[in-house]
Amino acid sequence: MKPDLQTKQPKGRGALTNSVSRFDNVTRHGVDDGWDVDEALPTLRTEVSIERPRSIISYNRSPDLPFDRAINPYRGCEHGCVYCFARPSHAYLGLSPGLDFETKLVARPDAPDVLRAELARRSYKVAPIAIGTNTDPYQPIEKERGIMRACLEVLEECGHPVAIVTKGALIERDLDILGRMARRGLLRVGISLTTMDATLSRLMEPRAPSPNRRLQMIQRLSAAGVPVRVMASPMVPALTDPELEDILAQGKRAGARTASWIMLRLPQEVSGLWRDWLAMHFPDRSGRIMARLREMHGGKEYDARWGHRMRGEGAYAEMVAARFAVAIKRLGLKSSAPPMRVDLFQPPVRPSAQLSLF
Template sequence: MKPIDPTHVSKERRRGRAAMSNRPGRFEPHARERVDDGWMGDLEALAPIRTETNVEQPSTILSRNSSPDLGFDRSVNPYRGCEHGCIYCFARPSHAYLGLSPGLDFETRLTVKPGAPDLLRGEISRKAYRPKPIAFGTNTDPYQPLEREHGITRGCLQVLSEFRHPVTVTTKGTLVERDADILGEMGQAGLARVSISITTLDRALSRSMEPRVPDPARRLRALETLAKAGCPVMVSIAPVVPGLTDHEIEKILVAARDAGADTATMILLRLPLEVADLFREWLAEARPERAGRVMARIRETRGGSDYDAEWGRRMTGEGTYAAMIWQRYGVALSRLGMAGKPKHLRCDLFEVPLGTADQPSLF
């Protein structure tokens, strides 16, 4: 019998996906290996990998963190996994906790949490609860294609609007335009801010690197729509890929400023755990002529390794090349009038409305 490379998934089977392989997660005790025993026929004729959806009914929906690198202490993730399929996504390793692969499973075996709005309502209604901005889009995208069918993110926003609770949203999905009515009203009240993530303006590169994300021009139009609706909008250049996309920083900032962004944020590429191998595989196939240079630049900004998870460095990198990137970014922000920090969202308007389970209405 002839062994088959277990990491190989044909282009036809993974069409529209970024990951090339589907290795078991790091917690799995066994690996699977396909073997051609003569009865399998043409392996290339296997059906394309389709998206599967499962339902999760968690007991809580607010996630807490105490990371010094993050500007929020609580978040909501309506979905696990992300069909956008960005090859560089730092959240891929989280799929290993589900017994799934951070590779193709992360893009194709997704989980929805339809009870999220009701759970959120219950958690922020508690007497001991104290409001601070709740972040959406911190792990997987709240406006990935699943949201069109399930509407979980919109349901959560409706709850937060009812409670006048501050919220931030980070997304690559243009479906966020659908919720401009809620986000615009909340934004005008100082309760909402949206960050649109743009990694590159090169449509072909975007299609390869983040295959199911709307193209960059379309995301800029979404940014403009939200700004016109009255919601403060910023652009997130995340991640910057050294040697591949860092030359676009100024162009992205100009395009976002012209579309209505008032400020920006930036994060250097992170390759934690399984992401490093997945990214190298993609780079070798998608940009073979630049693969060596890009990985060399990445290691130059990470102390000679693929990744450095140290607090204070994991978002920014280190060394001369990283310093040059950040200097260019800072100069461009100042020149474009985008150097100011986003305004703090208001927490003083928060109020548990009458008629909730913990505070029933008298009427």
């Protein structure tokens, strides 16, 4: 058997393995066959399948989140961020949260039409919709699929508020729509910056734009009148958290108005994927990083309790929170933005066989 993928990094991918999910009855392990041959790993191509959803707006009741509904135009994410907390969701599709998550994607081309139908329901109550909180709506396949842009067109037409989180430079394609929505008080955008070290970023986020490119995104969005949040997320203890102040300062200089931070989260299968990645790239500090995480989660690598999962607790978490508070005060950044408008919402016109009289 060929060596397990944990001994090499698949080109352009974040996870090292395609380990089975928690729902599988069997496990797979690579074993070194003893041959001292430097075999190149095959290039992993991105595959896209189609899903026809019956509903597109998902609702949550989490007190940790500033929104109660979200849209996901895609399942899986080609950016391949090894730390992505959304990876375990791929297990529900019978796929691995590892390499499958970033190579076997699901597009939902009917999302705009389904969204229109849901917004047209008499029972619908308007509130900001979040996009990008699970998988990135501006990942590379959006360039040819255009599902995100079509959803934005529906939201703009209806005067519906939306908050977008992304690392994808493709968001600049939609500056025309975003600028118009921002002027009406219907839009916020968050740009995630994990590190300013381009080499580290390429290891952790292999197909996401470089840190400098994301700063350029903030500049261009801000110049178009879009209120931008710089998101120092996730902060990795003993790896990226020393950069917290620099990330915030550079985000401010680029035009960000607000800022936020979240500590690294390792739910379900993400924990093993992250430990494998650390062992390959940072074996000298792997123990220290994991020890800090366990300190913040009562001895566990992750604690999913509401009010705890985003930041952790204890001296280390409190220190990072205090540094953030001091930094944004010094820089003139806000931790929250004014509420978006909901009074402009007009339900879309339902298709009808009878022509309108007016």
